Amino acid sequence: MTAISEHSSTSQAGLVGFYRRVIKLPEHVPFSLIQLAARVAVAHVFWQSAQSKLASWPVTLQLFANEYNLPFVDPSIAAPLATAAELTGSVLIFLGLFSRLAALMLLGIVSVIQIFVYPENWAEHLLWSSLLLLVLTRGAGVFSLDYVAARLLSTS
Incomplete structure (x- = not known):
């Protein structure tokens, strides 16, 4: 092997090695930070909705009464129920308290919105659902x- 080809293969291994190290850097981010970011982001969405x-x-x-057209539920009942669920769910998700239950409740809200209210906004609903599914399946961190x-409770 010539000196030029040795230098070339060493250079390639160095670049490949560097690339592999760089693409693995995100694996060092603690998963709990990702869980926290997901919780804060989705809590903000539902908190803002309830506030509006x-x-x-x-x-x-x-x-x-006129736009949402929810079947089987009177608007005078649906409005306070949805608002209470958004307030409660957003606070619980933000705090990470009963977070799996809160995620399940908010997934129910997203499902109703997707099916009955704004089916054309599926991409946004998929994003919210993804964050909520992360919390539901992996916990709050x-x-x-x-x-x-x-x-x-485990030390008691």
Whole structure:
């Protein structure tokens, strides 16, 4: 082997090795940070939605009566139920308290919105669902009250 081909193969191995190290860097991000980011992002979506409903309750009732057209549920019942679920779910997800239950509840809301209200917004609903499914299937992570409660209860 000549000196030129040895240098070339060493250079390629160096570049390939460097590339492999760089693409593996994200694997060092703690999963709990990803869980926290997912929780904060999805909590913000539902908190903002609930706040907009509360900001103008007459408009909210009108939307539930005329635009949302939910089957089987009277708008005067659906509006406060949806608002309460969004408020409760967003706070619980944000705190990481009963987070799997909260994720399941908010997934129910997303399903209703997708099926009955805004089916054309499927990409946005898929994004919310992905974050909620992460919490549902993997939990809230170490930066959560669920984690603190589990640690306290396991030492008892």
